[in-house]
Amino acid sequence: MEIAAKSVEQAIIEAENRLGVPRDQFDVEVLKEGRTGILGIGDEDAVISVSPLMSVEQDFTQVAVNVLEKLLGLIGIEGRVQVVSEDTSVTLNILGDDLGILIGRCGQTLASLEYIVKIIVSAQLSEWRPLVVDVDGYKRRRCESLERLAAHLAEQVISRRCAMTLEPMIPSERRIVHLALANRSDVTTHSVGEGNNRKVVILLKKK
Amino acid sequence: MKELIEYIVKSIVAEPDKVSITEETDERGLILKLEVAPDDKGRVIGKQGRVAEAMRTILRVKAARAETQVKLEII
Numbered sequence: 001m002e003i004a005a006k007s008v009e010q011a012i013i014e015a016e017n018r019l020g021v022p023r024d025q026f027d028v029e030v031l032k033e034g035r036t037g038i039l040g041i042g043d044e045d046a047v048i049s050v051s052p053l054m055s056v057e058q059d060f061t062q063v064a065v066n067v068l069e070k071l072l073g074l075i076g077i078e079g080r081v082q083v084v085s086e087d088t089s090v091t092l093n094i095l096g097d098d099l100g101i102l103i104g105r106c107g108q109t110l111a112s113l114e115y116i117v118k119i120i121v122s123a124q125l126s127e128w129r130p131l132v133v134d135v136d137g138y139k140r141r142r143c144e145s146l147e148r149l150a151a152h153l154a155e156q157v158i159s160r161r162c163a164m165t166l167e168p169m170i171p172s173e174r175r176i177v178h179l180a181l182a183n184r185s186d187v188t189t190h191s192v193g194e195g196n197n198r199k200v201v202i203l204l205k206k207k
Numbered sequence: 208m209k210e211l212i213e214y215i216v217k218s219i220v221a222e223p224d225k226v227s228i229t230e231e232t233d234e235r236g237l238i239l240k241l242e243v244a245p246d247d248k249g250r251v252i253g254k255q256g257r258v259a260e261a262m263r264t265i266l267r268v269k270a271a272r273a274e275t276q277v278k279l280e281i282i
Contacts, residue, residue, distance in 0.1 A: 071211075104268075108264065112261035112264035113264075116265060
C-alpha cells in the first residue's frame, strides 16, 4: 500500500491509522522524501510504501478487531471484542454492560456498525471477506428464534391454506427466513415492500 | 463527534488529506459539515446513500449518550 502525505513522519502516522496497527508491525520503504517549496510553490508530497509484517490470515482478523475497537473507543463505548472464528467467517462479538444501544431498533444500529467495519477493513486490505459483528450473541439468538418462527409460520400457512406476511425486517434477517424455508417442498418465500418496510411473505408452493 | 466521522471517512477515501470537517451549532444541536475530494464523494455517500446512512446511525449512538443531536451534512 502506498501512502502520500506532507512528510514521511505524517505518512507513517497515516499508515498506522489506516492499517490500525502500531509502527513496529509494518515495514516502511520511503519512495519519495517530499519537500516544502517556497510559499507553497514546488511542494512535493512524501510517498512511502508499507507492508504489514503479520501473515494475511491473522492480519484480516487483527485489522478487523483493531478497527472495531477504535470505533467503539471513538463512540465512547466500553466493550471487549471476542473473536469467534469459524471455517469460512469471522465473528467479532462485543461483550460488555449496557450494549443495547449498539443493537438499535431491529438491529439496525448493529447492521450499520458492521457495515462501517467492513468497508474500513476492505479499504485497508483491498480484500473483502465475510465478517460478522455481534453484540453479546444477539445475532445468533435472533437467528435461532427467526428459524423457529419461520418453521412455525410455515405450518400455519399449510394448515390455513393462506399466505402469511412477517413484520418488516432488515435484509440479513429476511435472508435467514428465506434460507430456513429454502429446502421445503410445500411452501415458498419472497419479499414485498420497499426499503425499511420490506417484509417476507410465506406462501403455499404451487403444485 | 468530529473525531469519529474523521476516522471513518479518512479510512475509506482515496485522498485523506482533502477531508475537512467543520462543526457548527444551532438551537437543535451540532452540525458536522463534511467535505472531501470530488472523486471521494461517492465513497462517503455509498450506493443509495448506504455509507452516509450508516455513519449517521453510528453518530446517533454517540449523540444519544451525550444527550444531544448531531446532524451530518455532506457538501
